[in-house]
Amino acid sequence: MKLKRVLKLLLLSADEIAVAVFVFVLLSEFGIKIPLKLSLPLLLFLLLKDLLVAPYVLRGGLEKRPLTGPEALIGLEAVVIEDLSPEGIVKVENELWRGVCLNGEAKRGEKVRIVGFRGNLLLLERPES
Template sequence: MKLGRIARLLLLSADEAAVGLFLLLILPSLGVRVPPAVTISLLAFLVFKDILIAPYVLRGGLEKRPEVGPETFLGREAVAMEDLTPEGTVRIGNELWRGLCLNGNVRRGEKVRVAGFRGNLLLLERPES
């Protein structure tokens, strides 16, 4: 198991440890008695919650790249569908997007690389020749 997965697992179980510590040590030291059925039920609920979300958290689901929008095109190659002087239409896969070439003009059919985006406008760079 990788260190990152171990750290995520420990963080995932931190709420059970905190609630258990609070219910079993802190409250009794303050004179508050919590019925064992409440303690067991609450801890069981927290463990069940972790069992449900653990596969998502452990496989890095929180680090997933976006699947839609201009963010998905960062670093990818696009083809100019018209002369970019410096703005025009480019094709990425089966989609047409407006793009702005940051380093000069591009002729129709030439390839550019997506360097960023501003709203729905792709910021493009010509390959260095």
Template sequence: MTLKGVLKLLLLSADEIAVAVFIFVVLPGFGVDVPLKVSVPLLVLLLLKDILIAPYVLGGGLEKRPLTGPEALIGMEAVVVEDLSPEGIVKVGNELWRGVCLNGRAKRGEKVRIVGFRGNLLLLERPES
């Protein structure tokens, strides 16, 4: 897990940590004992809430890739329709796009990876052989 993921997990668990410290440390310091029949179900309920929202926070559910436009194509594979020397035409799904090969030339029928875009021109790379 990355540092960013660990920080997200800690922030996600902050309410459980705060409630646990309050129930088990602060309140007993003032002479108030909360029964385990109350404190444990409360903490379990808070943990269940985190389990339900964790996929959206930790799994990138809130940081989804765009589904349209050239940004959505980055990382996808395209098939060369017109030789890329270095510029030509590629087919992505059922669409034809103009593209430029950044690392040499690609012949018709070869597969290239979309790594970016400049306007409506796709930036392409041949796979390393």
């Protein structure tokens, strides 16, 4: 997960890296000198833009969760209504769903996490204890 955040930050900073290489390396190779008074404000502006955008991008703002259907339930917690041995009934946000417990059995009243679905059957896991 941390590597993913670092990669996102590097991609987000790609324009600053490209501008810095162009201004400070490539142009100077051709004898063109850009005064620091001009290049520094441009780079600072680009960095400021990233500081404003980075929290949204790194928080997963570009990876929207589905809002409807079984896909929207993945990651939520459900309460067992009918024992999952391994199949039974769970309650998710005031709705009853059929589910199957993938890692053993769960008794009535226990909480389970939704990890996927198969058709209209929720795939559930008991929390590690």
